[in-house]
Amino acid sequence: MERYKVILVDDEAEVIDMIEKKIHWNDLGFEVAGSATNGVKALELVEKLQPDVVLTDIKMPYMDGLELSRRLNREYPNIYIMLCTGFDEFEYAKEAVHLEIKEYMLKPVNATELSESLTNLKHTLDREREEKLNVKKLNDYFQEVLPKLQSNFFISLIEGRVEKHDYERFLQAYQVDMKGPLFGCVIFHTSENHVPEGMNPLLLSMSVEREIKQRLMDQWNCLEFIYMGNTLLVLELDAEDQITQITDACDRFCRWAYRIMGAVVTAGIGTVCDSLYEISLSYERAREAVSYRVLYGTKRAINIGEIVPKEQIKPVQSEESRMQTLFRAIRIGDSTEIERAAHGEMEKLHKNTETMSQYNLATMEIVSGFFKFCTDNSLDFNKISGNMQNIYEKVSQMDESSLTAWIVQMSETISEKLKCARNSSARRLIVEAQNIVKERYMEADISLDEICAVLGVSNSYFSSLFKKEAGKSFISYLTDYRMDIAAEMILNTDEKSYTIAEKVGYLDANYFSYVFKKKFGVSPSKYRASVK
Incomplete structure (x- = not known):
């Protein structure tokens, strides 16, 4: 079993050394992951090491133990705090109780007393972890999912299958009270390829869903449901810039889920829309954000509005929908996926065409799809295609291998251009931040x-x-x-x-x-x- 991580905080290095040596940490199920001599350095360690327990002195320079405890309670509520001090004053004890600190000890720290406290704390931590992964409780919880009718309505909504004239009636019938003025969608994807030993992937996914409900839903006005194995949140927003706060909260959750539960969770944050009826657009962008995990990594939140320049995020036109798998591969920039999607386009081309006129029309649609994709992303289609004259006619005359090669070559060129645009956008952001530092x-x-x-x-x-x-x-x-x-x-x-x-x-x-x-x-x- 993995040991629980402890950080020791005291302005006297000798005290830290004494505590570390006098306690049999391994035997008690703990390990000292690091130490700090003030609250400021302790916060830096907490961000880096994500400990389970912080044992801190109260009286320290720059940031004392009580201020550290307040910050930890606010930013890392899952961390257990143990206070020790040489100042036996009522005000300290009262503040410790107010902060819901369970252990408050006097210095010099007694090894026997501290060992007993750690033993009790380990039982508490074990019990909490077992509760999160308890198969029986997860099976019971599986029966308590959101009402089926409401889930079906939101699934139909994000799939775009709700007719405009039925929309208001369904909102009232399913008691959906979300008035906006803005809305957004978040997708939580739990990897089935990284599952703790002995844990069923479905149960792990349900465990993640449960924690999302307990840790995130109270922060915002939102509705939650399961779709295609992922947990979805449809959020009601007051302002567009609120989505950045949501991104940070989702990012903290993903890191917490991996550290505590061993679940590899990626959160995709979609664009903001001004009508719940249009939530399918936000969902598509959230799904696209999740797919970017191959570039930006897992165990984090990815906001599509931050990684893709805003001019590139436009609603998908119906005539382009047939090439969306290819366009998604282009955005991600994976050569293997691009080639696979290109062959998929060729398979659809042969499957759906029986005459030469149908074939010519289909090839024209492929060229048009590339042209519209380039236009929507502010790219020069003519330059990318090599300024090919009579391009529609020439593409329609290509044999299968030549057409496939042309589609792959166009896709990879466009993908590289998009990558350069993202890098340029990222560099501009860093330069802006550095300029702010110079000025302020x-x-x-x-x-x-x-x-x-x-x-x-x-x-x-x-x-x-x-x-x-x-x-x-x-x-x-x-x-x-x-x-x-x-x-x-x-x-x-x-x-x-x-x-x-x-x-x-x-x-x-x-x-x-x-x-x-x-x-x-x-x-x-x-x-x-x-x-x-």
Whole structure:
């Protein structure tokens, strides 16, 4: 059985060392995954290591244990917190109770007492994990799915099979009270190829669905149902920019599902529409977003509006629907899938044509499909096709192998152009973020959340994109930029450290000195003295 991960937080390194050595962690079913000397560093470790338990002191510099506990309760409610302190004061205990902290111990920590607490905590964690994966409870829950009529209605809605004149009547009949003004669709796809040993894929999928209901549905006004093995949410939105907050929440859920349940979940977030009747458009874009997991990875949320330039996201025209498998392969950029889809188009061509006139018409539709796809995605069809003269006539005269090769070549060229457009869009986003840092590094309250709000993207997408493009996290980039400015000011001015700290966005001079020393190895004063 995998051991539960613990992070130790105390401003005294000797205390951390003592606790780590005095407790038989492995025997108790735990492992010390890391340690930190203040709450700020602890939060960084929590994001990176995703621990099950945080054992923290209360009195620490920069961020104390109570503030750390408040942040953990808000951002990582599944983490168990254990507080210890040398200050036996009622106010601390009262705040600990308010934060629903189950363990509150006095320093010096007694090894026997802590071991007993960890033993009890392991029983609790085991029980919670067993409940999530208990086959009997999952089978019972399987019988409690949403009412069949309502599920059938939403399935018909996303498939586009509800007639406009029946729409309002069905809403009333199935008691669907969603007034908008905006709507969106999210698909949660649970991989059947990555299932914990001994677990049935269907039961794992149902377990994921259950957790989605418990952890996400209360945050938004939405309806949930199962379709084609995936969990779907149809959401009611107040504003279009709310979709970025939803993306971040779904991203956190996907990472949690993998860490706790071993489920590989990918969330696809569709576009926003202004009518529930048009939710099928959002569903198609959400399904497309899920398919991008081959490029962007699993165990995360993918917002189609962030990875595909907005001008490329347009409703599918009915005459183009026959080539959607090929177009989806083009967007993803998988050569194997492109070739398979091209052969699929040829099979349909031969299956559905019996005369030469039908064959010629079908080849013209293929050319037209490429032309419309290029136009919708702001690409030059003539340049991509090599400025071929009389293209409709020449394509219709190709033999089977030549036509197949032409379709593959066109598809791969278009796919490469789309990839370049995405990369260009990503680079523009990073440059915009870096320019904001240059203009506003001196503002103490500048944050990742604010940058994402200005750029109109989710934290999860921007963070992964920035790290990929810049080679470091955004916070690290901001910190390094501030420190470089500070170092220059220290060398070229006689201003005090606290003044320089304020000018580069640090209200706490002590914390500024701590960050500066972490980067340059010496304090600001010693840095200035070393070059004089």
